[in-house]
Amino acid sequence: xxxDAFRGGRRYWILLGIWALLIVxxxxxxxxxxSEGLYITGMSQDVxxxxxxxxxxxxxxxxxxxxxxxxxxxxxNYRAFGRMVILxxxxxxxxxxxxxxxxVVDMGQPARVANIILHPSPNSVMFWDMLVLTGYLVLxxxxxxxxxxxxRKGGAPPKxxxxxxxxxxxxxxxxxxxxxxxxxxxxxxxxxMTAILAPRFLASAFASGPSLLILLALIxxxxxxxxxxxxxxxxxxxxxAYALVINLFFVLVELFTGLYSDMPHHLHTFxxxxxxxxxxxxxxxxxxxxxxxxxxxxxxxxxPRVRRHExxxxxxxxxxxxxxxxxxxxxxxxxxxxPAPLGEITExxxxxxxxxxxxGVYALGFFVLTVLYKMVVNVRERxxxx
Amino acid sequence: MPVLxxxxxxxxxxxxxxxPTQATxxxxxxxxxxxxxxxxxxxxxxxxxxxxxSRSFNWRDPRGFVRTGANGEMLSDYPTRAKGVxxxxxxxxxxxxxxxxxxxxxxxxxxxxxxxxxxxxxLGEPDSEVNRILGEKHTISRRVNLGTGPNVYYVV
Numbered sequence: 220x221x222x223d224a225f226r227g228g229r230r231y232w233i234l235l236g237i238w239a240l241l242i243v244x245x246x247x248x249x250x251x252x253x254s255e256g257l258y259i260t261g262m263s264q265d266v267x268x269x270x271x272x273x274x275x276x277x278x279x280x281x282x283x284x285x286x287x288x289x290x291x292x293x294x295x296n297y298r299a300f301g302r303m304v305i306l307x308x309x310x311x312x313x314x315x316x317x318x319x320x321x322x323v324v325d326m327g328q329p330a331r332v333a334n335i336i337l338h339p340s341p342n343s344v345m346f347w348d349m350l351v352l353t354g355y356l357v358l359x360x361x362x363x364x365x366x367x368x369x370x371r372k373g374g375a376p377p378k379x380x381x382x383x384x385x386x387x388x389x390x391x392x393x394x395x396x397x398x399x400x401x402x403x404x405x406x407x408x409x410x411x412m413t414a415i416l417a418p419r420f421l422a423s424a425f426a427s428g429p430s431l432l433i434l435l436a437l438i439x440x441x442x443x444x445x446x447x448x449x450x451x452x453x454x455x456x457x458x459x460a461y462a463l464v465i466n467l468f469f470v471l472v473e474l475f476t477g478l479y480s481d482m483p484h485h486l487h488t489f490x491x492x493x494x495x496x497x498x499x500x501x502x503x504x505x506x507x508x509x510x511x512x513x514x515x516x517x518x519x520x521x522x523p524r525v526r527r528h529e530x531x532x533x534x535x536x537x538x539x540x541x542x543x544x545x546x547x548x549x550x551x552x553x554x555x556x557x558p559a560p561l562g563e564i565t566e567x568x569x570x571x572x573x574x575x576x577x578x579g580v581y582a583l584g585f586f587v588l589t590v591l592y593k594m595v596v597n598v599r600e601r602x603x604x605x
Numbered sequence: 606m607p608v609l610x611x612x613x614x615x616x617x618x619x620x621x622x623x624x625p626t627q628a629t630x631x632x633x634x635x636x637x638x639x640x641x642x643x644x645x646x647x648x649x650x651x652x653x654x655x656x657x658x659s660r661s662f663n664w665r666d667p668r669g670f671v672r673t674g675a676n677g678e679m680l681s682d683y684p685t686r687a688k689g690v691x692x693x694x695x696x697x698x699x700x701x702x703x704x705x706x707x708x709x710x711x712x713x714x715x716x717x718x719x720x721x722x723x724x725x726x727x728l729g730e731p732d733s734e735v736n737r738i739l740g741e742k743h744t745i746s747r748r749v750n751l752g753t754g755p756n757v758y759y760v761v
Contacts, residue, residue: 255665256663256665256666256688256689257647257662257664257665257689258664258665258688263664264658264661264662267652267653268649268653322648325648325649326646326647326648326689327645327646327648327649327663327688327690327691328645328646328687328689328690329646329647331626331644331645331647332646334625334626334628334644334646335625335626335646337626338627338644340624340625340626340627342621342622342623343622343623343625343650344623345623345625345648345650349625401650404623405619405623405654406619406656406751406752406753407619407653407655407656407657407751408653555653559658560655560656560657560658561608561610561658
């Protein structure tokens, strides 16, 4: 299976070269951060988490969304996902890898990361998040590798992997639930302390993750001889449409509670996000772009002709990913810190090295994803021929 | 209303609850919320969890900003800390051990006209000065509705 990672045309190596270049730039920036401290980021006394932890949160959702292909295929025997399911599992592997790296680059003392295991603290949600994420990575690696290897040899996967597949379904839900609990259990941050945060995280994950999967499937259809299946793509579109509408509903429910109750603690952060607070309004344009993208995507996904048009579909999926990224990868974490406990409005903007490190981590994840998908494509192309 | 940014040494501290390495803990002997800067991984979860903004992070190496003597020697016995870890007020635990009061209490009361501005004592001891003040004067604490049980009181 691994030998297939080294068989590719010029385009494959160029793509890997681009990822490698971005990784090197990111590592150079990270070297600076290691020697000078997190001082070189845009984070501050008031906004103590920024781009890194936001990307972590967004990518946990992408990882969890693999369940949207695994569940229909293995529980409901939905055959159309037969060629899609491995793509979902390998996307989850790359996403969890990026999640772990974003946690590490955010740490002030990354060399001490083992302290989380050496001094296990069941009272800390972060301890549990580490456990479920590691478990999810291992589950998807084993399931993906074993089922794919069996397929490559033209046989059925061994029986022992079935229980692991069933276990991976609730496990996927758990990773995003526990990640939401990181935030929603903090009495200090009223913006996060809402019971609907975990359901919201899951809904937005099941919109953005499958959108990314559709985009990747469309790319594979266009540039390789391997077709993950038009019916499978169309089923994913249905999933995206439902999840996006449910997420929109959850956001509006949240807005109602904040706006109608009129309680300052609930209201201030929403004011900051959508109209600005005390003249500080860095996130306002982003929030309205996100709202517009969501509205357009919801409407367009209702139109059958758009769903069946390959290029338009790609655009809508990109819009969904961007809208959810703004919500979770940009605003959600930072807004929780505004206003600060002492009432100040301190804004946050990432610095150049911080952005370089972030892109570097993404590049590493996509490097791994490219290699994994290349193996899938090579094997599938061979199977199609014979 | 201006408030002191020292740690409230909560009865039910959220920072201790969220710490993934037990680098911060509530000392059983006297209830101080302590901090081990050698175990802290710098994840800053405690800063997100503290409703009082009472924790800070060493975004860069603080040693470059510590005043030293003429020969470069440290003016304080208290060890310097590294970059990348969280800091907090520990009520000057190292001074309490020597029978001294916290530095902020000593300094505030030494200001002309400042005598009695800050009072430090043991809430667990019924006859202590702090308990006498709490019994006689009207006091408030910060954000008591959160249930953290802050142990710093403001006389109004």
